[in-house]
Amino acid sequence: MSAVAITGIGELVTADPLLGDGSALGLLVDAALVVEGEQVLWVGPATAVPQADHAVDLAGRAVLPGFVDSHAHLIFAGDRSGDFEGRMAGGSYTPSGIRSTVAATRAATDEQLAARASSLVAEMLRQGTTTVEIKSGYGLTVHHEARALAIAQALTPETTFLGAHVVAPEHVDDPGAYVDLVCGPMLDACAPYARWIDVFCERGAFDADQARRVLGAGVAAGLLPRVHANQLGPGPGVQLACELGAASADHCTHVTGADVDALVQSGTVATLLPGVEFSTRSPWSDARRLLDEGVTVALATDCNPGTSFTSSMPLGIALAVREMGMSAAEAVWAATAGGARALRRTDIGRLSPGARADLLVLDAPSYVHLAYRPGVPLTAAVWQRGRPVIPVAG
Amino acid sequence: MSAVAITGIGELVTADPLLGDGSALGLLVDAALVVEGEQVLWVGPATAVPQADHAVDLAGRAVLPGFVDSHAHLIFAGDRSGDFEGRMAGGSYTPSGIRSTVAATRAATDEQLAARASSLVAEMLRQGTTTVEIKSGYGLTVHHEARALAIAQALTPETTFLGAHVVAPEHVDDPGAYVDLVCGPMLDACAPYARWIDVFCERGAFDADQARRVLGAGVAAGLLPRVHANQLGPGPGVQLACELGAASADHCTHVTGADVDALVQSGTVATLLPGVEFSTRSPWSDARRLLDEGVTVALATDCNPGTSFTSSMPLGIALAVREMGMSAAEAVWAATAGGARALRRTDIGRLSPGARADLLVLDAPSYVHLAYRPGVPLTAAVWQRGRPVIPVAG
Numbered sequence: 001m002s003a004v005a006i007t008g009i010g011e012l013v014t015a016d017p018l019l020g021d022g023s024a025l026g027l028l029v030d031a032a033l034v035v036e037g038e039q040v041l042w043v044g045p046a047t048a049v050p051q052a053d054h055a056v057d058l059a060g061r062a063v064l065p066g067f068v069d070s071h072a073h074l075i076f077a078g079d080r081s082g083d084f085e086g087r088m089a090g091g092s093y094t095p096s097g098i099r100s101t102v103a104a105t106r107a108a109t110d111e112q113l114a115a116r117a118s119s120l121v122a123e124m125l126r127q128g129t130t131t132v133e134i135k136s137g138y139g140l141t142v143h144h145e146a147r148a149l150a151i152a153q154a155l156t157p158e159t160t161f162l163g164a165h166v167v168a169p170e171h172v173d174d175p176g177a178y179v180d181l182v183c184g185p186m187l188d189a190c191a192p193y194a195r196w197i198d199v200f201c202e203r204g205a206f207d208a209d210q211a212r213r214v215l216g217a218g219v220a221a222g223l224l225p226r227v228h229a230n231q232l233g234p235g236p237g238v239q240l241a242c243e244l245g246a247a248s249a250d251h252c253t254h255v256t257g258a259d260v261d262a263l264v265q266s267g268t269v270a271t272l273l274p275g276v277e278f279s280t281r282s283p284w285s286d287a288r289r290l291l292d293e294g295v296t297v298a299l300a301t302d303c304n305p306g307t308s309f310t311s312s313m314p315l316g317i318a319l320a321v322r323e324m325g326m327s328a329a330e331a332v333w334a335a336t337a338g339g340a341r342a343l344r345r346t347d348i349g350r351l352s353p354g355a356r357a358d359l360l361v362l363d364a365p366s367y368v369h370l371a372y373r374p375g376v377p378l379t380a381a382v383w384q385r386g387r388p389v390i391p392v393a394g
Numbered sequence: 395m396s397a398v399a400i401t402g403i404g405e406l407v408t409a410d411p412l413l414g415d416g417s418a419l420g421l422l423v424d425a426a427l428v429v430e431g432e433q434v435l436w437v438g439p440a441t442a443v444p445q446a447d448h449a450v451d452l453a454g455r456a457v458l459p460g461f462v463d464s465h466a467h468l469i470f471a472g473d474r475s476g477d478f479e480g481r482m483a484g485g486s487y488t489p490s491g492i493r494s495t496v497a498a499t500r501a502a503t504d505e506q507l508a509a510r511a512s513s514l515v516a517e518m519l520r521q522g523t524t525t526v527e528i529k530s531g532y533g534l535t536v537h538h539e540a541r542a543l544a545i546a547q548a549l550t551p552e553t554t555f556l557g558a559h560v561v562a563p564e565h566v567d568d569p570g571a572y573v574d575l576v577c578g579p580m581l582d583a584c585a586p587y588a589r590w591i592d593v594f595c596e597r598g599a600f601d602a603d604q605a606r607r608v609l610g611a612g613v614a615a616g617l618l619p620r621v622h623a624n625q626l627g628p629g630p631g632v633q634l635a636c637e638l639g640a641a642s643a644d645h646c647t648h649v650t651g652a653d654v655d656a657l658v659q660s661g662t663v664a665t666l667l668p669g670v671e672f673s674t675r676s677p678w679s680d681a682r683r684l685l686d687e688g689v690t691v692a693l694a695t696d697c698n699p700g701t702s703f704t705s706s707m708p709l710g711i712a713l714a715v716r717e718m719g720m721s722a723a724e725a726v727w728a729a730t731a732g733g734a735r736a737l738r739r740t741d742i743g744r745l746s747p748g749a750r751a752d753l754l755v756l757d758a759p760s761y762v763h764l765a766y767r768p769g770v771p772l773t774a775a776v777w778q779r780g781r782p783v784i785p786v787a788g
Contacts, residue, residue, distance in 0.1 A: 081762045085722060088715050088765070123770065278716060278768060315769025321482050322672060328479060368475045371482070374672060375709025376517065377771040 001037040004386075005052035009033060010060035010365045014043055015337040016352035024333050025367070026352070033063065035357040038385040043352055058392065061380055062366050064332060066130025066358035067313035068339025068349045070158070071250050071271055071300035074117040075148040076138045078104025080305045084279065093232075093280045097306050098138070098166045105138040105148075114151045120303065121155050124311045127377070128360035130384045131339070131348050133158035133300075135198060137165030142186045149193035158343055160196035161187065161223065164214040166205050179210050183217035196247075197223035201237035208236035215244055224344065230254045231276070242266035248298065248342040253277065253285045263295045269342040271298040272334070274319035275308035287334075288325025298338035299331060318374035328371040357386040395431040398780075399446035403427065404454035404759045408437055409731040410746035418727050419761070420746070427457065429751040432779040437746055452786070455774055456760050458726060460524025460752035461707040462733025462743045464552070465644050465665055465694035468511040469542040470532045472498025474699045478673065487626075487674045491700050492532070492560045499532040499542075508545045514697065515549050518705045521771070522754035524778045525733070525742050527552035527694075529592060531559030536580045543587035552737055554590035555581065555617065558608040560599050573604050577611035590641075591617035595631035602630035609638055618738065624648045625670070636660035642692065642736040647671065647679045657689045663736040665692040666728070668713035669702035681728075682719025692732035693725060712768035722765040751780040 012033065014026035021027045032049035034042040042050055083097050105113065117134065124132055134156050136148035145163045152159045163182040171178035187197075197218025201211040205228075215225045225244050229237025231251035241249035242262035249263065250271040263270055272285045290297050299316045302308040310316075313335050320331040340349025347356045361381035362369060369378060382390040406427065408420035415421045426443035428436040436444055477491050499507065511528065518526055528550050530542035539557045546553045557576040565572035581591075591612025595605040599622075609619045619638050623631025625645035635643035636656035643657065644665040657664055666679045684691050693710045696702040704710075711725040720728070734743025741750045755775035756763060763772060776784040 079759070081760060081766045084766045085762060089721065126771070275768070278712075279766070281716060309763075309767045310769050311767075312769030318672075318769075322675060327483065365473070366475060368479060369703075372475045372478045372673070373703050373705075374669070375704050375706030375712075375769060377520070 002053035003034050003036040003041060005032060005034050005049050005055045006058060006063070007032045007046055007049055007055055008057040008059050009046070009063045011062040011367065012043065012351065013062070013064035013332060013336070013367050014352050015065050015333060015350040019043060019352055023329065025329050033351060035383070035386045038356055040351055040353055040355045040357050056392070058361055060365060062362045062364055062369070063351070064360050064362070064367050065336040065349050065351050066360050066382065066384065067128050067335050068343065068345070069124060069129045069132045069300050069303070069313055070248065070298055070339040070342040071273060071302050072132050072134055073137060073302070073304035074120045074134045075113055075136060075151055076101050076105045076305055077108035077112060077116065078305065083306060084309070087280060093307060099169055101138050101305055102140055102169065106141070106144050110147055110151065113148070114154070117151055117155060120311055125382060125384070125389060126379060127312055127314060128379050128382055129311070129313055130358035130382065131158065131343070132156055133160055133196070133343060135160040135162040136190065137162030140165065140168035142181070142189045145186055146189040146193065149190050153193045157195060159194045160198045160226065161190040161194040161218065162198045162200070163187070163190065164199040164206050164211070166200065175210070179206070179213055182214055187217055187221055191221040191223060194223055196226050198226045198228060200228040201240060202228065202232055202235060208240055211237065211240055215240070219244070226250065230259065238262060242268045247344050250300070251276070251285070252290070253283060260290065260293045260295060263290070264293060267296065269296045269298050269338065271300050271342050272320065272324065273300055273302040273308060274316050274324060275310040276302050278319055279308050279310070284323040286324065287320055291326070291330060296338065296341055297330070297334045298342040299334040300339060300342070314370045314378065315375065317370045321371040328368045332367045332370060357383055359383045361392065396447035397428050397430040397435060399426055399428050399443050399449045400452060400457070401426045401440055401443055401449055402451040402453050403440070403457045405456040405761065406437065406745065407456070407458035407726060407730070407761050408746050409459050409727060409744040413437060413746055417723065419723050427745060429777070429780045432750055434745055434747055434749045434751050450786070452755055454759060456756040456758055456763070457745070458754050458756070458761050459730040459743050459745050460754050460776065460778065461522050461729050462737065462739070463518060463523045463526045463694050463697070463707055464642065464692055464733040464736040465667060465696050466526050466528055467531060467696070467698035468514045468528045469507055469530060469545055470495050470499045470699055471502035471506060471510065472699065477700060478703070481674060487701060493563055495532050495699055496534055496563065500535070500538050504541060504545065507542070508548070511545060511549060514705055519776060519778070520773060520784060521706055521708060522773050522776055523705070523707055524752035524776065525552065525737070526550055527554060527590070527737060529554040529556040530584065531556030534559065534562035536575070536583045539580055540583040540587065543584050547587045551589065553588045554592045554620065555584040555588040555612065556592045556594070557581070557584065558593040558600050558605070560594065569604070573600070573607055576608055581611055581615055585615040585617060588617055590620050592620045592622060594622040595634060596622065596626055596629060602634055605631065605634055609634070613638070620644065624653065632656060636662045641738050644694070645670070645679070646684070647677060654684065654687045654689060657684070658687060661690065663690045663692050663732065665694050665736050666714065666718065667694055667696040667702060668710050668718060669704040670696050671717070672713055673702050673704070678717040680718065681714055685720070685724060690732065690735055691724070691728045692736040693728040694733060708764045708772065709769065711764045715765040722762045726761045726764060751777055753777045755786065
């Protein structure tokens with residue numbers, strides 16, 4: 001294996017608190033990084049960089065770990081820009097809108113779904129996202145959920161079975177029968193393609209008992225739990241996630257003091273999704289409160305056609321700083337190391353020796369520019385598994 | 395001159411109400427467009443496209459006029475990410491922050507300023523902005539203002555003399571003397587490089603009498619007036635702009651009923667700058683009110699290192715829809731035809747025969763995606779003066 005020295009790093013976010021300035025971001029200035037194979041071999045000051053076979057000079061640019069987007073729904077067909085415009089003109093969001101995407105998704109071919117998902121993963125990569133979690137949840141039959149996960153598994157190891165997204169249209173009059181289906185034949189068909197089990201625990205979707213059944217069945221089948229919790233109003237989702245030791249409770253827009261305590265006690269990550277609040281004009285999650293109480297916070301896009309059709313982690317960072325009380329440092333940590341925690345991964349979301357060499361090079365001198373320059377595409381280059389998948393131009 | 399037929403346009407925003415669906419956006423579906431030299435020669439249904447020498451198929455993508463960013467400050471040096479972080483942590487914005495950029499700008503070489511500005515214009519072009527206005531205002535001496543405008547003039551014909559941005563640090567004890575300088579030797583040195591005269595009429599910058607003197611002197615020197623008005627609080631800026639027949643009153647965050655009436659009567663464009671409100675955490679301009687009262691509204695970035703270091707017109711559109719009560723159609727009109735009105739240009743901001751062939755091709759089926767997909771770089775291609783400056787990939 002040949003080693004590549006990446007030099008001229010004006011600011012390096014290692015997201016390893018044992019490195020650099022000792023902050024959570026583990027910042028180094030005037031740094032270098034050596035990649036060997038798929039991994040980071042060495043990180044340190046530019047003046048001390050060891051010999052390598054090749055060298056790339058970044059001319060003072062900032063480098064951070066590739067974003068870890070731990071919550072996305074990419075297996076779908078159709079468009080809900082009409083719903084979006086209606087909401088912006090004063091309409092409201094309910095989970096039932098999911099069913100229009102279900103109809104379009106069922107009607108699409110495998111090839112159409114794979115092409116759309118693959119195009120979104122490529123769009124994410126261009127914006128610096130090197131790991132993405134992908135959920136099912138727009139099929140809602142045994143066949144359509146399993147094919148969604150098979151398509152997802154070709155794109156990422158972080159696949160999530162979300163048969164319990166909403167009750168399938170065929171079962172609206174008998175939600176119990178749908179939960180039986182999800183926990184039985186659908187889970188059997190989907191488990192081989194999934195790492196995670198998820199449920200939308202919300203009024204209009206699944207209640208606490210139903211959610212507990214779904215997650216329990218998933219865990220019994222070897223999947224790891226995560227929960228869509230407390231998005232549209234207060235509810236039992238966060239507590240359930242914590243009780244079951246879920247890796248993450250996602251949304252956390254409406255949380256009580258007891259919810260916050262449970263998150264702290266269980267170590268469950270609160271994954272905040274500012275794109276949803278932006279595109280549904282909902283109240284913002286209070287990241288400041290969660291952080292101040294000691295909760296681990298991740299940021300993700302929730303990329304989906306209904307409530308958050310953005311693939312942009314930088315926008316999430318900018319919104320978290322503008323609207324949720326996070327500092328730029330906290331937001332960047334949440335979008336990298338925080339996302340890795342939410343996926344129980346230790347090999348990504350940091351740039352220290354032994355980590356996977358997934359890195360984002362910014363056309364900017366500091367990670368702060370991700371918040372300071374909202375909306376601006378700042379990707380100068382992206383490396384994934386040690387390879388420059390988007391090389392530095394010029 | 396050879397003609398190029400651009401076919402396969404899924405949705406064409408002409409921004410000419412005499413075309414297409416008769417709305418302000420003049421929408422055509424399944425359209426084509428023929429470019430000859432620097433101009434649009436023909437627009438119409440794909441089925442009726444005339445013969446051309448070459449053809450480009452856009453495979454159903456949406457096309458709109460290139461954005462017209464009618465308010466930007468691109469001639470500067472230094473960085474104010476520290477100010478930004480302080481504000482996000484609870485600090486407030488005052489015009490005095492401008493002076494730190496003035497110090498850095500004066501210290502920079504011509505080459506450094508030109509390289510930075512040129513890089514920002516290129517960044518804008520990649521996001522679909524084909525016309526940008528550029529102001530001086532970070533020099534504040536005769537020499538430094540004139541060189542800023544000489545640099546700007548190499549990048550755009552829409553150059554604006556903004557010696558009256560704030561009182562120069564040398565003159566803080568005698569603002570009157572600074573206004574004398576701006577209206578005398580500075581104007582003499584700058585007028586050859588400028589099309590527009592502008593003033594920051596605000597508490598902490600220039601009052602109504604000072605602003606009137608500056609604008610009057612500029613007009614007497616052959617420049618056209620525009621005004622930074624009513625950004626930080628209510629004030630005389632909007633009324634002054636209207637009284638002088640300015641092309642645009644920019645910001646308009648704090649306006650009274652009388653201000654709105656004056657805008658309607660004078661036809662002065664209200665140029666709204668959502669990036670500023672985003673990055674200073676200020677109240678949002680009420681576009682809905684202005685539109686409902688009959689004011690012509692433009693959107694621009696106000697790209698500058700202090701209060702809005704974004705070059706993204708798509709972000710401005712998304713914010714205008716989320717926060718200012720505009721529909722996606724109104725926001726896209728404001729970012730194209732509206733910007734052209736704010737610059738008194740009839741050759742840009744529309745795609746109808748005779749217009750300049752400046753166009754943005756989206757990786758999306760509709761202009762609505764500019765709001766529906768916030769933060770996502772949607773540029774598939776950009777044509778400027780009839781040439782594909784960013785070609786369609788693949």
